[in-house]
Amino acid sequence: xxxxxxxxxxxxxxxxGINFRAASQETIASKLGYPADAKLLIIHADDLGVxxxxxxxxxxxxxxxxxxxxxxxxxxxxVLEAVNYAKANPETHDxxxxxxxxxxxxxxxxxxxxxxxxxxSLIDEHGYFHEACxxxxxxKEVELELKxxxxxxxxxxxxxxxxxxxxxxxxxxxxxxxxxxxxGQKYNxxxxxxxxxxxxxxxxxxxxxxxxxQLYTISPEDYSxxxxxxxxxxxxxxxxxxxxxxxxxxxxxxxMKGMNVDHPEWGNAWRQKDYDFFTSKTCKELxxxxxxxxxxxxxxxxxxx
Amino acid sequence: xxxxxxxxxxxxxxxxGINFRAASQETIASKLGYPADAKLLIIHADDLGVxxxxxxxxxxxxxxxxxxxxxxxxxxxxVLEAVNYAKANPETHDxxxxxxxxxxxxxxxxxxxxxxxxxxSLIDEHGYFHEACxxxxxxKEVELELKxxxxxxxxxxxxxxxxxxxxxxxxxxxxxxxxxxxxGQKYNxxxxxxxxxxxxxxxxxxxxxxxxxQLYTISPEDYSxxxxxxxxxxxxxxxxxxxxxxxxxxxxxxxMKGMNVDHPEWGNAWRQKDYDFFTSKTCKELxxxxxxxxxxxxxxxxxxx
Numbered sequence: 156x157x158x159x160x161x162x163x164x165x166x167x168x169x170x171x172g173i174n175f176r177a178a179s180q181e182t183i184a185s186k187l188g189y190p191a192d193a194k195l196l197i198i199h200a201d202d203l204g205v206x207x208x209x210x211x212x213x214x215x216x217x218x219x220x221x222x223x224x225x226x227x228x229x230x231x232x233x234v235l236e237a238v239n240y241a242k243a244n245p246e247t248h249d250x251x252x253x254x255x256x257x258x259x260x261x262x263x264x265x266x267x268x269x270x271x272x273x274x275x276s277l278i279d280e281h282g283y284f285h286e287a288c289x290x291x292x293x294x295k296e297v298e299l300e301l302k303x304x305x306x307x308x309x310x311x312x313x314x315x316x317x318x319x320x321x322x323x324x325x326x327x328x329x330x331x332x333x334x335x336x337x338x339g340q341k342y343n344x345x346x347x348x349x350x351x352x353x354x355x356x357x358x359x360x361x362x363x364x365x366x367x368x369q370l371y372t373i374s375p376e377d378y379s380x381x382x383x384x385x386x387x388x389x390x391x392x393x394x395x396x397x398x399x400x401x402x403x404x405x406x407x408x409x410x411m412k413g414m415n416v417d418h419p420e421w422g423n424a425w426r427q428k429d430y431d432f433f434t435s436k437t438c439k440e441l442x443x444x445x446x447x448x449x450x451x452x453x454x455x456x457x458x459x460x
Numbered sequence: 461x462x463x464x465x466x467x468x469x470x471x472x473x474x475x476x477g478i479n480f481r482a483a484s485q486e487t488i489a490s491k492l493g494y495p496a497d498a499k500l501l502i503i504h505a506d507d508l509g510v511x512x513x514x515x516x517x518x519x520x521x522x523x524x525x526x527x528x529x530x531x532x533x534x535x536x537x538x539v540l541e542a543v544n545y546a547k548a549n550p551e552t553h554d555x556x557x558x559x560x561x562x563x564x565x566x567x568x569x570x571x572x573x574x575x576x577x578x579x580x581s582l583i584d585e586h587g588y589f590h591e592a593c594x595x596x597x598x599x600k601e602v603e604l605e606l607k608x609x610x611x612x613x614x615x616x617x618x619x620x621x622x623x624x625x626x627x628x629x630x631x632x633x634x635x636x637x638x639x640x641x642x643x644g645q646k647y648n649x650x651x652x653x654x655x656x657x658x659x660x661x662x663x664x665x666x667x668x669x670x671x672x673x674q675l676y677t678i679s680p681e682d683y684s685x686x687x688x689x690x691x692x693x694x695x696x697x698x699x700x701x702x703x704x705x706x707x708x709x710x711x712x713x714x715x716m717k718g719m720n721v722d723h724p725e726w727g728n729a730w731r732q733k734d735y736d737f738f739t740s741k742t743c744k745e746l747x748x749x750x751x752x753x754x755x756x757x758x759x760x761x762x763x764x765x
Contacts, residue, residue: 236718273575413515
């Protein structure tokens with residue numbers, strides 16, 4: 156396995172254009188009340204809690220835009236703001252946990268939820284998570300920290316609708332993916348994971364009940380052509396089945412410029428463009444014109460778990 | 461002792477208008493090369509590290525305004541940005557440590573530098589510092605955490621010029637003050653502490669080498685009249701001896717509005733006003749007209765430690 160990834164590049168390499176279909180998928184559409192060939196889509200904003208800008212832009216994109224799901228990073232400084240939004244919208248929010256094992260920005264940092272002396276392999280010399288995903292983490296410590304993140308969410312009053320993995324760190328190795336699935340099983344939560352990284356043995360042990368058919372997330376190359384073009388093409392060419400569109404919505408303000416310094420990819424301008432598209436009339440009209448049905452992890456959880 | 465203080469009110473109650481003079485003070489002026497009756501002033505910005513806004517506004521107020529000293533909160537998310545500024549200005553910065561035992565904002569939080577399971581009395585149910593200063597903290601845990609904050613600073617490459625106490629938490633009880641002075645003695649650093657809270661015994665044990673004659677910091681009442689009036693009067697009526705003026709400089713932007721939500725006192729508008737005055741021509745002219753000599757903790761440290 157690759158030992159060190161630059162921040163963010165992993166998710167992109169892993170996810171872009173990957174198309175897989177599990178035999179069981181037809182049951183998801185029917186269990187959600189749609190025909191088997193319906194185009195089902197989750198428009199999912201990552202990184203809640205990471206900054207005030209990310210939080211308030213995402214709340215707006217949910218309240219008045221087309222974003223219908225998001226996930227929260229429990230170790231981040233602004234997590235309480237995201238939790239308070241969820242509590243104020245107990246039935247309608249669709250917030251999962253964006254499980255965190257990295258602290259990737261230059262001047263702005265966070266560390267584990269668990270006591271740092273219990274998870275030495277997860278932290279750098281200053282007690283923060285490592286900058287990049289790592290494949291050499293102690294698996295017992297990973298499990299301890301992931302449990303701590305889930306338990307912290309429940310303790311704060313957030314009942315997550317699903318689990319996913321920040322920067323794809325939990326898809327680094329089969330063993331990390333196994334820990335990830337184990338956590339999903341323990342808390343009876345849908346886990347977003349790629350079919351092709353699951354061995355037969357792992358599938359038989361953890362039997363994930365839902366598999367996403369198509370996953371889309373914008374790459375630096377697509378971004379350079381233009382996010383509106385990428386997102387328009389994605390929606391126009393959406394395949395039948397369950398699709399997941401991962402985005403990052405924030406306002407391009409001073410806070411985000413400081414956070415994203417020296418890292419334009421997945422940075423402030425990028426996140427503002429995501430916000431712009433997914434709060435636009437163009438997006439809403441496209442979803443309707445293409446007969447795309449927005450579904451949430453909450454609906455999936457309630458139907459299958 | 462009062463058990464629980466509302467955030468920020470303590471500092472104000474404690475410091476405002478307090479005027480004391482130690483017999484040894486004349487030596488400070490002479491050791492710094494000034495006559496005994498010189499008006500010496502440290503214009504000190506608290507809370508570096510607390511937010512990107514606070515950092516960049518304070519850097520600007522130091523680079524081009526009249527602020528000449530500041531202190532850094534090691535447990536905060538943006539501390540690396542402050543440390544990197546200090547490293548880029550190794551000779552000229554005057555950054556001490558604003559020792560932290562509280563996490564006072566509603567939706568934006570931080571916790572101890574030390575492992576949380578080593579300092580249970582310092583944290584709330586979610587592992588953050590308590591919202592307010594507390595007088596019932598375990599003193600061994602306080603000492604452990606303060607050492608961890610100082611050690612973290614050195615490990616990051618910041619050599620602090622002094623120590624002070626965020627929200628005055630370390631002036632809550634004589635015993636807390638004793639721990640605070642012990643840390644100063646251990647690392648041979650000037651400690652900002654109020655003379656009137658020091659017993660004869662504590663003085664003989666820790667013999668602080670420097671005592672501030674006058675301490676000024678704006679109160680909510682002064683703020684309501686107008687910060688410019690308060691600061692102008694303060695500078696016009698500055699007494700001879702060593703004075704410390706504690707301020708908080710930040711830009712009143714979205715990040716600060718989010719951080720200071722439900723807490724206008726010491727909040728975003730307030731910090732912008734502090735920034736405005738201490739980057740103004742008015743302030744610079746007043747300092748010159750009143751023959752006020754700006755001195756730093758670094759100068760004091762080099763002269764007396």
